Amino acid sequence: MSPKHPSDSLTILTDLVLPSETNPLNNLFGGELLARMDRAASIAARRHSRRIVVTASVNHVAFNRAIPLGSVVTVEAKVSRSFKSSMEIYIDVWIEDRESGNKNKANEAIYTFVAVDDTGRPVEVAPIVPETELEKERFEAALRRKQLSLVLAGKMKPSEATELKALFL
Numbered sequence: 001m002s003p004k005h006p007s008d009s010l011t012i013l014t015d016l017v018l019p020s021e022t023n024p025l026n027n028l029f030g031g032e033l034l035a036r037m038d039r040a041a042s043i044a045a046r047r048h049s050r051r052i053v054v055t056a057s058v059n060h061v062a063f064n065r066a067i068p069l070g071s072v073v074t075v076e077a078k079v080s081r082s083f084k085s086s087m088e089i090y091i092d093v094w095i096e097d098r099e100s101g102n103k104n105k106a107n108e109a110i111y112t113f114v115a116v117d118d119t120g121r122p123v124e125v126a127p128i129v130p131e132t133e134l135e136k137e138r139f140e141a142a143l144r145r146k147q148l149s150l151v152l153a154g155k156m157k158p159s160e161a162t163e164l165k166a167l168f169l
């Protein structure tokens with residue numbers, strides 16, 4: 001399979017925050033943001049693999065800034081690293097300033113998707129070659145995050161998490 005770049009999977013969703021999507025403080029519900037991120041990430045995973053994809057785990061979510069009613073929210077998702085059948089998707093969430101049009105970072109998240117065949121069995125995906133400095137940074141750290149996710153899911157013994165252990169040696 002020929003390698004792809006993270007930019008090949010770039011997916012950008014821009015949408016408003018409506019009253020039905022807010023909490024009593026008039027900020028976007030966390031669950032609504034998770035759903036928007038899942039949608040963008042699934043399209044990015046699909047663009048990379050051109051296969052059916054399923055969410056295997058949500059590895060990290062940081063709700064750093066509340067997103068007020070009426071905001072214009074942009075969710076940007078890209079595959080940061082592919083393994084055999086799994087892909088790490090890095091998601092950046094931005095709010096557009098109403099007056100200046102400048103975009104400010106509100107949140108970020110990391111999801112893992114797995115490409116599967118019609119019967120739900122994992123299938124191989126293309127390798128990935130990062131290009132920018134940020135893509136290279138995210139690529140390098142992705143194996144560590146995969147091992148942490150597998151350890152937390154009880155799918156890997158901590159003693160086998162070589163990349164994680166290396167952090168503490």
Ligand SMILES: CCCCCCCCCCCCCCCC(=O)SCCNC(=O)CCNC(=O)[C@H](O)C(C)(C)COP(=O)(O)OP(=O)(O)OC[C@H]1O[C@@H](n2cnc3c(N)ncnc32)[C@H](O)[C@@H]1OP(=O)(O)O
Nearest residue numbers: 042047054055056057083084085086112114122149150153
């Ligand atoms: C084209 C452009 C326009 C497209 C326009 C249309 C787009 C339209 C898209 C619509 C797309 C909708 C996307 C909805 C996305 C859902 O919402 S799917 C619903 C929620 N998710 C599910 O139901 C998944 C349920 N789980 C499963 O099916 C299985 O557990 C899985 C995820 C397939 C894994 O199966 P398994 O038996 O554990 O397989 P296993 O070989 O052990 O692991 C497979 C890989 O997953 C990894 N993995 C497993 N668990 C974890 C974990 N917890 N953490 C990290 N990695 C893990 C393994 O390490 C392994 O990785 P590789 O080394 O192969 O890379």
